[in-house]
Amino acid sequence: MGKQYLLYMVQVHLNFRRAELESLADLFGITSINFDNYSEDSPFFKVELDNDEQARDWIKRSILTRAIYEYWGEGENMDQLHTSIQNQPFYEENKEKFANDTFKFDFESYRGYGKFDRVKQIESFGYLAFKGKIRMKNPQQVYTLIDEYVPISENIGGIVPIKYYFGRLIQHGNRQAVEKYDLKKRPYKGTTSFEAELSLVSANIAQVKPGTFMYDPFAGTGSFLVAGGHFGALVIGSDIDGRMIRGKGASVDIGSNFKKYGESERFLDVLTMDFTHNALRSNLVFDTILCDPPYGIRESIKVLGAKDPEKFIGKENVEIDGEKAFLRKDYIPTKKPYSLDSLLDDLLEYASQRLPIGGRLAFWMPTANDEDVETVIPLHSNLELKYDCVQEFNKWSRRLLVYINRGKGYDGTTNSGLQRSTANFRDRYFTNFNQSQK
Ligand SMILES: C[S@@+](CC[C@H](N)C(=O)[O-])C[C@H]1O[C@@H](n2cnc3c(N)ncnc32)[C@H](O)[C@@H]1O
Incomplete structure (x- = not known):
């Protein structure tokens, strides 16, 4: 059985996004991607892949994908998120596997800007019991908390998230090439x-x-x-x-x-x-x-x-x-x-x-x-x-x-x-x- 991954994409050029993902998958001989969960209305796409290497290959040159994460859980609020993380089939195994790696936490927000005490938020993940050192530069693992909002208007982002996702960073897309x-x-x-x-x-x-x-x-x-x-x-x-x-x-x-x-x-x-x-x-x-x-x-x-x-x-x-x-x-x-x-x-x-x-x-x-x-x-x-x-x-x-x-x-x-x-x-x-x- 494969593993669950979460893609976080840009919400522009929607007509091109899936074509890019399909073409890159084909280029790297990844034939198993199921697009049933894919929606043009969302920047998120949960997908099953064989392993991290496949995820890296697929996304490393994608222009319209921000990053791909190993999926650890999601919820409509932080409590739900923590429960979801602890109920995942790979939870114990993942916790064990990365326990001694150096790490840091990262944050992403989609269409909003909730005001959080980020340190408190990080502390709420204490049950993961990571023993590795925190490294802001080149850590072995980056854990990312993404919050999603419904914006107040076209130009004004939301304040209260409607969804939280949590995952381990596998690969950034190639957005820096645009710059x-x-x-x-x-x-x-x-x-x-x-x-x-x-x-x-x-x-x-x-x-x-x-x-x-x-x-x-x-x-x-x-x-x-x-x-x-x-x-x-x-x-x-x-x-x-x-x-x-x-x-x-x-x-x-x-x-x-x-x-x-x-x-x-x-x-x-x-x-x-x-x-x-x-x-x-x-x-x-x-x-x-x-x-x-x-x-x-x-x-x-x-x-x-x-x-x-x-x-x-x-x-x-x-x-x-x-x-x-x-x-x-x-x-x-x-x-x-x-x-x-x-x-x-x-x-x-x-x-x-x-x-x-x-x-x-x-x-x-x-x-x-x-x-x-x-x-x-x-x-x-x-x-x-x-x-x-x-x-x-x-x-x-x-x-x-x-x-x-x-x-x-x-x-x-x-x-x-x-x-x-x-x-x-x-x-x-x-x-x-x-x-x-x-
Ligand atoms: C839309 S532009 C392409 C612009 C290009 N992508 C760029 O980055 O600047 C089309 C180009 O085709 C050239 N062109 C027009 N007729 C041509 C022909 N018969 N054979 C070769 N080039 C031609 C024009 O001189 C023009 O530079």
Whole structure:
């Protein structure tokens, strides 16, 4: 029989939380997690696991989990909590096992701030009879009392707890990464940079693994490359816009971001390239493709080519200083507009060719929240759509779509080549959403 553990999660990005937990469990081969007790309404989730090692593996890189505890008990007041602790089947065994370890007590509050005499509270656990020394720094065990409240209003926390939980800390999640990669502190960033928290969550749901190869075809300022690098992948990116790749000088570019984070060895390179005219050799395999394709709002969707090819007939012969113009370093190739639908079709096809079986493609797609407009998710016959996690804004939303490459035998539904969006997202963004928000 396994042991009971308690997860304490953040109560944001609820649409992504379970996907992250499931993806991390799968990544570490933990197949036994029962999500019956899981609720989006609660930051707490009680779950049975084989052992502490499994709990550590599962949660150590979770962005949306604060910590996982070995569950010792719960109650609506302190008396109930103490009774619950003493009635647990593992109570005597646990007490014995950790009796001589150094320890400390820690406190967490969810949506409230009860005024307690914490020393008195600690003393009320006297029956645990720990004999080890109290150590505030690096103790062997941390026992945590969590109190939960119903807040008085959105902004005012509660005062009287409705619930107490008690447990032994097994593993903190990876919340410190959100701070480390905060855009505010990033040397090279721009209007397209993606916030740290959800880019890290995306990398977790995409199952970016240490020592593997990750590609972002629309790298921009490299937010997803940074997230992939954090989880130990070797990352490569491309972008059609050379200015993005060049950055703002030698010390303010994507490479310098990696340097700041002390992760330069994970950054392979970035190249200026139109994704739809891909120059990376066709038998190059990427373990993960993670990106944020152009929405056509802050940057237009363009690919190499001429809008009006007729005008370019014969232009390939133009020479400057005896050199073909299009072969010169300063040549700026013509670009033509392209639709988001076609670009996403290309992305899915590319992923089906370049990912190993089981490899994940994850990307963000914008959608409108208009009631009369159906959202059609792009589908490819070799790719299983695993997650569709929505982040809602007022009039529009964006969703993280995650696919698993199942190979040719999969024979899934496809809607490639069809016009899925009924109107240009950029037009709708500027006409409908923005006006009605004012
Ligand atoms: C939404 S932004 C991605 C931003 C990026 N995640 C970041 O951290 O800055 C989309 C990027 O795709 C690039 N792009 C647009 N069309 C492209 C194409 N055909 N091939 C490659 N990149 C393209 C744009 O230049 C832009 O930098």
